[in-house]
C-alpha cells in the first residue's frame with residue numbers, strides 16, 4: 122500500500138500533568154505514516170491529487186499550538202482525528218514523542234493507529 126511519511130515534525134504545545142509543565146509550551150515530535158492511494162498523483166504529477174505533506178504538517182503544528190491537554194494520549198488523539206477528518210486516508214499511524222522529559226529515558230512516546 123502507498124504511504125506518505127512525515128518524520129520528526131517539530132511542534133509546540135501546552136501539555137503535561139504537573140504544574141511546572143503548565144507554564145509554557147514545550148517541544149514535541151510527531152511521526153506520521155499515512156496510507157492512501159497515490160496512483161492518481163503518480164500519473165498526473167499534480168499536488169491536488171494527493172495529500173500535500175507541507176499543508177498536513179502546517180495543520181498539525183496549528184492544532185498543537187491551539188491545544189491544551191494534560192496527556193500525550195489526548196493530544197495524539199486530537200492530531201490523528203484531525204488527519205482522518207481532513208484527508209482521504211485509509212490508515213494512519215501517528216507517534217507523538219516528548220523528548221528529554223524523564224531523567225533516565227531518552228524519550229517517551231505514544232503511538233496510535235486509525236483506519237477508515
Ligand SMILES: Nc1nc2c(c(=O)[nH]1)N=C([C@H](O)[C@@H](O)CO)CN2
Pocket residue numbers: 136137138139142191192193194219222
Ligand atoms: N501515559 C502517560 N503518562 C504520563 C504522561 C502522559 O502524557 N501519558 N505525562 C506525564 C507528565 O506530564 C510527564 O510528561 C512528566 O513526568 C506523566 N505520565
